[in-house]
Amino acid sequence: MKTKLICLLLTLMTLLTLASCGDKERPMGDETTPSGDSGQSTQGGSQVTEEPSLLPDPVDLDDYRFIVNVRSAETGNGGFPCEDFWAESESSDRLESAVFRRNQAIQNDFNVSIEQVLSQEDQRTQIRNAYFGGEDFESAIVLASEALTLASEGFLEDLTQQPNINLDMPYWDANSVDQLSLGGSLFFVSGDSNINTLDNSVVTLFNKQLLTAYPDFESPYDMVDNNTWTMENMMAMAKSATIDTNGDGVDSSDQAGYFSYSASGTYYYYAAGQRVSTNDETGYPVITAGAATTQDVVDFLFGILNPRENTQTIRGASTEREAMFQVNHVLFTDMTLWDVRKRIRPLNIDYGIVPPPKYNESQDRYYSLVYFQDCVHLWTLPKTYTDRDKATLMMEVMAAYSTDTTMNAYYNEVLYYYAARDPKSIEMLDIVRTSQTYDIALGYDWGGFMVFLRNISNPDFDNSYATKCEQDVARATEQMNKVLDAFKNPTEPGTSDGGDDA
Numbered sequence: 001m002k003t004k005l006i007c008l009l010l011t012l013m014t015l016l017t018l019a020s021c022g023d024k025e026r027p028m029g030d031e032t033t034p035s036g037d038s039g040q041s042t043q044g045g046s047q048v049t050e051e052p053s054l055l056p057d058p059v060d061l062d063d064y065r066f067i068v069n070v071r072s073a074e075t076g077n078g079g080f081p082c083e084d085f086w087a088e089s090e091s092s093d094r095l096e097s098a099v100f101r102r103n104q105a106i107q108n109d110f111n112v113s114i115e116q117v118l119s120q121e122d123q124r125t126q127i128r129n130a131y132f133g134g135e136d137f138e139s140a141i142v143l144a145s146e147a148l149t150l151a152s153e154g155f156l157e158d159l160t161q162q163p164n165i166n167l168d169m170p171y172w173d174a175n176s177v178d179q180l181s182l183g184g185s186l187f188f189v190s191g192d193s194n195i196n197t198l199d200n201s202v203v204t205l206f207n208k209q210l211l212t213a214y215p216d217f218e219s220p221y222d223m224v225d226n227n228t229w230t231m232e233n234m235m236a237m238a239k240s241a242t243i244d245t246n247g248d249g250v251d252s253s254d255q256a257g258y259f260s261y262s263a264s265g266t267y268y269y270y271a272a273g274q275r276v277s278t279n280d281e282t283g284y285p286v287i288t289a290g291a292a293t294t295q296d297v298v299d300f301l302f303g304i305l306n307p308r309e310n311t312q313t314i315r316g317a318s319t320e321r322e323a324m325f326q327v328n329h330v331l332f333t334d335m336t337l338w339d340v341r342k343r344i345r346p347l348n349i350d351y352g353i354v355p356p357p358k359y360n361e362s363q364d365r366y367y368s369l370v371y372f373q374d375c376v377h378l379w380t381l382p383k384t385y386t387d388r389d390k391a392t393l394m395m396e397v398m399a400a401y402s403t404d405t406t407m408n409a410y411y412n413e414v415l416y417y418y419a420a421r422d423p424k425s426i427e428m429l430d431i432v433r434t435s436q437t438y439d440i441a442l443g444y445d446w447g448g449f450m451v452f453l454r455n456i457s458n459p460d461f462d463n464s465y466a467t468k469c470e471q472d473v474a475r476a477t478e479q480m481n482k483v484l485d486a487f488k489n490p491t492e493p494g495t496s497d498g499g500d501d502a
Helices: 002-022 094-110 123-131 144-152 174-179 195-199 220-225 231-241 264-271 292-305 318-326 337-347 388-402 406-415 423-434 440-444 446-457 465-488
Strands: 040-043 046-049 064-070 112-118 139-143 202-207 256-260 277-279 285-287 330-336 351-354 377-380
Touching: 064 123, 064 388, 094 112, 094 388, 094 406, 123 139, 123 144, 139 144, 139 388, 144 377, 144 440, 144 465, 195 337, 195 406, 202 264, 202 337, 202 423, 220 351, 220 423, 231 256, 231 292, 231 330, 256 318, 264 292, 264 330, 264 446, 285 440, 285 465, 292 446, 292 465, 318 330, 318 337, 330 337, 337 351, 337 406, 351 423, 406 423, 440 446, 440 465, 446 465
Parallel strands: 064 112, 064 139, 256 330
Antiparallel strands: 040 046, 139 377, 202 330, 202 351, 277 285
16 A cells, blocks of 8 residues: 555656656746856755746846836726836735835846836827937837827837847737737837737637536637537527527627627627738738728628617627626626726636637637727837847846746736636736737728728717728828828937828
């Protein structure tokens, strides 16, 4: 008996060792303090080889002041200020404490001071004024729509040409690097130092308690694993879970299998792998909204998302959705992770997170839109710095040190205690993170397609997408080309209109 127990323990130890070595990606869910140490350590008398640190080597920057113009609540949508750059002290807030500890580590390792200047209502004007003789900003975290204009006017540096920024490193969001580039240049980017783009990524939430009432339903987690998590399959489950309790049509007093939000049409358009613009082989975008397959997708989305076409779909405001979800009257709904973190998690509802469903099983991957509007901000390098080498090094350092601090804290904030008892949620959040989808066309709203896509789920609008394409693809292309001309033929900062009147 004793021999069997020893063998069992040895087997378990071997399996645990293999499991810990099998995944070389950084795990999420535990907040740690970054360290530049790498190499070998000794455990129990034996030497263990550790993976090399991804952190830049500490150097003395001689009391350098890393002053950054940071998006505040005064810029764009007031609910989405920058939360991950600076904190005065530790607090009961996980994210705030992680920011403070990260900054303390960076300041100690690099002999710098990290300072923020909160933006005023218009970051474009503030950064323009700084360039022409105002404040010195070493970097800036800018509302995406304003970053687009600043870049086309020549106020931002090309990040691909900076000596201390390595965009191939895993702490930069590879999707933002690829999809926000213009002809191989990149003027705005996201990474682990910017939780905001992940916060504005779209997910599908399901109510675990309501799901248990339907034992024949497959877990959405398993459907993701089995490649059966599709829009059609989700809507079939939603139909079965919809109950019109009073016979007057499905509304907020009933049980809804699916609750549609005002932006659901945009969410699902991109979840289906469609885009308004796509970068071609030259690296510049072309308008792809009028493709035949795209029109087929929009027709399908009107049929499942629009309450006039699908009478079992409820569409309403976020407060109505939360109220129904809280009393287990909604099975599926879609929202950004910001909604999950700020509105759903505090309610202590037993929820699960999955990526937005695929259009069909043949789709190559999941796509989670980073919803531009007036919510997203991006890291930039304005031409207002005092020391470009130090400024770019600090941008790299901030991204690298954030992986194990602020990004981990963010995961905990979104998942709360479910991270411990439901490791599948972490796996799903990782899928969403690697599926982040950006489209510059949404930022500029070329051809008005952003507004049209929002109306897919609006019962007051008809599906006129074919007509929309006939009328506005050419207009979108004309507007896009005017903007691209500013990038292809750069002028001195401030002398271009950036295509604002397109």
